[in-house]
Amino acid sequence: MERTELPKVGFVGAGNMAEALVGGMRAAGWPGDRIAVTNRSNRARLASLAAQYGVLAFPEKRQLCDHAEVLVLAVKPKDVAEAVSQLQPHVRPHHRVFSVVAGLTLARLEEAFPGLPVVRAMPNTPSAVREGVTAYALGRHASGRDAELARVLFGSVGAVVEVPEERIDLVTGLSGSGPAYVFFLVESLIEAGVRAGLAPEVARDLVVQTVFGAARMLRETGEDPAELRRRVTSPGGTTMAGVGALEEHGVRGALVEAVRRATLRARELAS
Ligand SMILES: NC(=O)c1ccc[n+]([C@@H]2O[C@H](COP(=O)([O-])OP(=O)(O)OC[C@H]3O[C@@H](n4cnc5c(N)ncnc54)[C@H](OP(=O)(O)O)[C@@H]3O)[C@@H](O)[C@H]2O)c1
Numbered sequence: 001m002e003r004t005e006l007p008k009v010g011f012v013g014a015g016n017m018a019e020a021l022v023g024g025m026r027a028a029g030w031p032g033d034r035i036a037v038t039n040r041s042n043r044a045r046l047a048s049l050a051a052q053y054g055v056l057a058f059p060e061k062r063q064l065c066d067h068a069e070v071l072v073l074a075v076k077p078k079d080v081a082e083a084v085s086q087l088q089p090h091v092r093p094h095h096r097v098f099s100v101v102a103g104l105t106l107a108r109l110e111e112a113f114p115g116l117p118v119v120r121a122m123p124n125t126p127s128a129v130r131e132g133v134t135a136y137a138l139g140r141h142a143s144g145r146d147a148e149l150a151r152v153l154f155g156s157v158g159a160v161v162e163v164p165e166e167r168i169d170l171v172t173g174l175s176g177s178g179p180a181y182v183f184f185l186v187e188s189l190i191e192a193g194v195r196a197g198l199a200p201e202v203a204r205d206l207v208v209q210t211v212f213g214a215a216r217m218l219r220e221t222g223e224d225p226a227e228l229r230r231r232v233t234s235p236g237g238t239t240m241a242g243v244g245a246l247e248e249h250g251v252r253g254a255l256v257e258a259v260r261r262a263t264l265r266a267r268e269l270a271s
Contacts, residue, residue, distance in 0.1 A: 009030075013079075032054035181258055
């Protein structure tokens with residue numbers, strides 16, 4: 001999409017996720033006068049986002065709706081009803097509504113904004129460093145342009161995939177919560193290094209670079225992870241001993257269960 005075709009985007013909610021997206025969009029070259037933010041009451045926060053990222057900050061939803069074509073709902077699930085009712089009087093037929101709110105279904109978005117194109121998206125926090133991944137599902141009135149807009153907007157902060165809506169809860173449990181699983185593994189590896197006698201900073205440097213390097217290898221080679229693992233595991237060697245302990249202690253099963261439980265929880269929250 002040409003720079004001049006980039007739509008004006010208005011964030012309803014100016015918290016962590018909105019900031020990750022705004023920062024990524026700006027770093028990707030999205031013009032600051034095509035991005036606006038609003039929130040409920042924290043005016044200092046609006047001013048600081050405007051100053052830091054060179055975007056527009058509007059205290060009123062009316063001003064945001066007058067400015068933007070794409071409205072991005074980025075409030076906590078508990079605040080959605082209030083934010084939607086405050087938006088409704090200002091929403092016009094040219095608007096499209098994208099939501100990153102966990103559990104907010106396309107059906108509920110379409111009920112709130114009848115006839116409008118709506119998109120339900122699930123980004124994750126590495127979006128803040130432009131290494132996120134977002135899955136999105138399109139509503140009934142959404143067109144190819146909405147899919148393109150979703151790809152451009154969320155693509156500015158990482159990879160993007162389209163999924164049918166019934167997969168969004170699974171995506172929430174897998175890539176939405178996934179950074180926390182990786183952080184948990186990293187914490188555990190650092191702890192193992194420290195317990196065995198390494199200085200905490202040294203253990204951290206070793207582990208963080210190992211995770212980063214392994215992730216880059218996966219992405220850049222496109223190889224099957226099981227194959228990459230086999231290549232560093234010689235029979236009777238050290239890695240085999242370590243991976244054997246992971247198998248014995250059920251780490252694979254634990255991760256499968258983590259994704260299953262997080263998915264179920266996402267489904268519960270949605271209903
Ligand atoms: N963080 C993640 O990893 C992640 C990943 C995927 C999706 N999400 C989704 O992103 C959404 C936002 O999460 P977050 O971590 O960014 O939350 P957050 O940091 O708590 O920010 C929430 C924002 O919503 C604003 N808000 C509340 N009520 C509002 C209203 N009536 N009108 C306008 N703004 C209102 C708040 O404004 P005030 O400060 O003025 O109250 C605040 O700016 C959540 O629904 C979450 O499910 C988050």
